Amino acid sequence: MNPQPAQSEALRGGEQPVSAGQVLRIHGLSVSYPVYGQEPVKAIRDLDLGVRPGEILGLVGESGSGKTTLARAIMGLLARPGRIDGGAVNFDGRDMRALSEEALRAIRGRDIAMIIPNPRGELDPLLTVGRQIAAVARAHLNITRAKAEELALEMLRAVQIPDPKRRFNAYPHELSGGMAQRVVIAMSLVCSPKFIISDDATSGLDVTVQAQVLDLLRALVRDKRTAMMFITRDIGITAHFCDRVAVIYAGEIVELAPTGRFFENPMHPYSVMLLAAFAHNPKLREKWHKPLASLIRSQGKACEYATRCVHVEPQCNATHPELRELEPGHFVRCFVPVLRPA
Ligand SMILES: Nc1ncnc2c1ncn2[C@@H]1O[C@H](COP(=O)(O)OP(=O)(O)OP(=O)(O)O)[C@@H](O)[C@H]1O
Ligand SMILES: [Mg+2]
Structure with missing residues (x-):
């Protein structure tokens, strides 16, 4: 750093x-x-x-x-x-x-990003966390889906989620509270x-x-x-x-x-x-x-x-x-x- x-x-x-x-x-x-x-x-x-x-x-x-x-x-x-x-x-x-x-x-x-408590409430239960982070990136940055997913994976790495490739395809209920909070942080930081x-x-x-x-x-x-x-x-x-x-x-x-x-x-x-x-x-x-x-x-x-x-x-x-x-x-x-x- x-x-x-x-x-x-x-x-x-x-x-x-x-x-x-x-x-x-x-x-x-x-x-x-x-x-x-x-x-x-x-x-x-x-x-x-x-x-x-x-x-x-x-x-x-x-x-x-x-x-x-x-x-x-x-x-x-x-x-x-x-x-x-x-x-x-x-x-x-x-x-x-x-x-x-x-x-x-x-x-x-x-x-401007806002991180609020109750990470699970923030996340869509029906979408994998990787796709959710990618969706935020796509909504604000003019990038392809593949690029957005690459960025999402990079963010999961940055917030130190263990085994990020596997977790990319996990649903929110499969994550611990601490991990869900990291995902929310990844989401809020993905657009820098x-x-x-x-x-x-x-x-x-x-x-x-x-x-x-x-x-x-x-x-x-x-x-x-x-x-x-x-x-x-x-x-x-x-x-x-x-x-x-x-x-x-x-x-x-x-x-x-x-x-x-x-x-x-x-x-x-x-x-x-x-x-x-x-x-x-x-x-x-x-x-x-x-x-x-x-x-x-x-x-x-x-x-x-x-x-x-x-x-x-x-x-x-x-x-x-x-x-x-x-x-x-x-x-x-x-x-x-x-x-x-x-
Ligand atoms: N939607 C609302 N309608 C009426 N009064 C409100 C509303 N939201 C907040 N208030 C009042 O405004 C004041 C500040 O509330 P606010 O929610 O900003 O406090 P806070 O510092 O965030 O509290 P907390 O630590 O409990 O989250 C309080 O007196 C609260 O009752
Ligand atoms: Mg408050």
């Missing part, structure tokens, strides 16, 4: 949430879901984020924080009744919001997309298989300089897999940093809480008894996290904090960040 220049670019520090050189650039994105008789749920609020070629950006947050909404908004596939209230999604120089459905469809699968979103895709696998699949995914992404957004509820997984970590809370990025810095010195009280496995602490859990969905209809005049924060101060209930750069490339949305003594 090649050396990994993009990683060092991202780790050099100073990377802004959105900057030139990123293949995906999201500016001020806001998404809401109207709810009958109530305030709409503001699922994504004025969000800025970007990903460089070859970079793996981890997006971490609890259930209901807006991760899938963000992924779907990027792809132009927002679930009803969701709507984009403002902002821009620029992918590879194109304004995604201005594209027709047809143009978006051409981009999805070819330039520029950007991949993985939404909680590996969480159903057992820990060892998950580690193998992630290692493989990382090697493939690095080798092809693909940009990747890796969505997870498991903050631990990002430590070894991602170049930068973005923590999302109630639809906002509350912390964004190169992975090393993030784990050395998490500054947002929410990040600290996530890392401290708050779920095992009954005192903290008491503060968390309300589900997130009931908290995210606020008008943005306070810190969204104030209702749960153990460090809360009067200012936090009066003013909405901005994302501030507290050290190069390390952004925190908090008036009272957790700073380690020098």
